[in-house]
Amino acid sequence: MGSLKLQSFSVDVGCFPKFRVKKGNARSLLVRGSAVSSPQSVQDADLKVQKLKKAVRVGVLGASGYTGSEIIRLLANHPYFGITLMTADRKAGQSIGSVFPHLITQDLPDMIAIKDADFSNVDAVFCCLPHGTTQEVIKGLPKGPKIVDLSADFRLRNVDEYEKWYGQPHGAAELQKEAIYGLTEILREEIRNAWLVANPGCYPTSIQLPLVPLIKERLISLENIIIDAKSGVSGAGRGAKEANLYTEVSEGIHAYGITNHRHVPEIEQGLSDALQCKVTVSFTPHLMPMSRGMQSTIYVKMAQGVTIKDLYQQLVSTYEDEEFVKVLEKGAVPHTRNVRGSNYCFLNVFPDRIPGRAIIISVIDNLVKGASGQALQNLNLMMGFPENTGLQYQPLFP
Numbered sequence: 261m262g263s264l265k266l267q268s269f270s271v272d273v274g275c276f277p278k279f280r281v282k283k284g285n286a287r288s289l290l291v292r293g294s295a296v297s298s299p300q301s302v303q304d305a306d307l308k309v310q311k312l313k314k315a316v317r318v319g320v321l322g323a324s325g326y327t328g329s330e331i332i333r334l335l336a337n338h339p340y341f342g343i344t345l346m347t348a349d350r351k352a353g354q355s356i357g358s359v360f361p362h363l364i365t366q367d368l369p370d371m372i373a374i375k376d377a378d379f380s381n382v383d384a385v386f387c388c389l390p391h392g393t394t395q396e397v398i399k400g401l402p403k404g405p406k407i408v409d410l411s412a413d414f415r416l417r418n419v420d421e422y423e424k425w426y427g428q429p430h431g432a433a434e435l436q437k438e439a440i441y442g443l444t445e446i447l448r449e450e451i452r453n454a455w456l457v458a459n460p461g462c463y464p465t466s467i468q469l470p471l472v473p474l475i476k477e478r479l480i481s482l483e484n485i486i487i488d489a490k491s492g493v494s495g496a497g498r499g500a501k502e503a504n505l506y507t508e509v510s511e512g513i514h515a516y517g518i519t520n521h522r523h524v525p526e527i528e529q530g531l532s533d534a535l536q537c538k539v540t541v542s543f544t545p546h547l548m549p550m551s552r553g554m555q556s557t558i559y560v561k562m563a564q565g566v567t568i569k570d571l572y573q574q575l576v577s578t579y580e581d582e583e584f585v586k587v588l589e590k591g592a593v594p595h596t597r598n599v600r601g602s603n604y605c606f607l608n609v610f611p612d613r614i615p616g617r618a619i620i621i622s623v624i625d626n627l628v629k630g631a632s633g634q635a636l637q638n639l640n641l642m643m644g645f646p647e648n649t650g651l652q653y654q655p656l657f658p
């Protein structure tokens with residue numbers, strides 16, 4: 261096995277120039293039983309890609325939760341990312357199939373406690389942990405693995421704002437400066453070069469994707485933005501809570517977090533960045549009796565002289581080359597069921613009956629574009645792979 265002890269080298273695979281294979285990761289470079297000792301000797305591009313197969317070693321922290329399990333589902337078809345570490349808290353020591361029977365066919369290591377994890381054996385980590393936990397975990401890690409954090413721990417640039425809205429001290433304020441906000445379509449170039457990405461919340465994703473381009477081009481008024489948003493119950497995580505029992509959430513809907521939901525500062529930060537000018541919003545989330553899906557219905561005032569056609573054209577031109585954000589045909593209503601299980605965001609804009617006002621509708625799957633799908637899109641970019649790798653799932657319908 262001496263030949264397996266490779267030195268660290270860059271694999272030149274054209275469109276994936278950034279990926280570096282680390283010393284000690286040779287086992288994953290086996291091609292039909294033989295170790296590849298010299299990247300220079302390889303001519304054929306297909307063979308190069310085969311060599312990369314599952315060569316990026318990925319850790320999923322919080323694998324026993326909803327977003328963790330969604331990452332595992334998505335990575336099953338990823339050609340380059342292989343899961344080598346999974347953690348859990350109460351469920352540490354269990355196999356993924358015993359916790360999530362729908363994943364029983366996957367050949368994966370058992371979940372372990374974070375304190376027992378060896379981070380020197382991973383190239384990248386998805387942190388699917390409750391707020392506050394990632395800050396503590398990342399602080400203790402040697403720099404090396406790229407990290408995509410799905411919690412809100414690094415989303416707010418202003419640490420005081422974090423402490424105010426999350427009601428707890430920030431556990432890694434010094435790292436906050438290094439974190440890049442992971443709204444892929446808006447901050448793609450920054451994400452590409454980041455080592456720590458703060459993946460956006462699900463509501464903020466569905467809201468910023470339509471509003472940022474309209475604000476940037478001064479097409480809507482910065483005052484009086486009203487957001488009525490609705491989420492499936494998986495948005496609340498898998499932990500048992502009385503408020504999420506079937507009897508509490510079925511056969512009805514209810515608002516929560518009225519005026520004080522912790523996504524308000526995140527939404528306002530992103531919208532304010534679009535024009536370097538303070539934007540405030542009225543935001544009311546609602547819980548819907550469905551397991552996944554999210555809709556944001558957004559009421560805006562158009563800027564002087566701007567028409568619905570202008571808003572529509574701006575959204576179309578912003579997203580015409582984007583694979584995962586689709587502006588529907590004029591008049592077509594976005595439905596959550598049409599993006600279920602996929603990384604798509606579907607958008608459209610409608611004239612309000614009050615002159616000068618417009619209604620924007622945006623739908624995503626909270627667990628995919630609102631969490632694990634966007635996280636994978638970001639890690640693909642950070643590792644130098646095409647950002648749609650492993651994400652080309654069509655929506656699940658009906």
Ligand SMILES: NC(=O)C1=CN([C@@H]2O[C@H](COP(=O)(O)OP(=O)(O)OC[C@H]3O[C@@H](n4cnc5c(N)ncnc54)[C@H](OP(=O)(O)O)[C@@H]3O)[C@@H](O)[C@H]2O)C=CC1
Nearest residue numbers: 322324325326327348349350351388389411495497498631
């Ligand atoms: N659900 C969603 O739609 C979205 C969620 N997010 C964010 O992603 C993160 C994960 O969410 P989600 O998957 O829904 O949450 P879940 O509650 O479903 O899962 C949480 C995971 O973290 C583990 N965990 C809990 N406490 C600790 C701890 N103290 N130390 C180590 N591990 C711990 C749990 O382990 P065990 O089960 O073994 O106890 C579980 O694996 C959260 O920050 C959430 O806000 C972001 C966007 C959307």
Ligand SMILES: CC(=O)N[C@@H](CCC(=O)OP(=O)(O)O)C(=O)O
Nearest residue numbers: 411412461462463491492495496
């Ligand atoms: C239905 C539900 O409870 N949803 C969660 C949001 C989940 C999410 O996207 O956001 P974070 O990553 O910021 O937790 C909530 O309102 O707190």
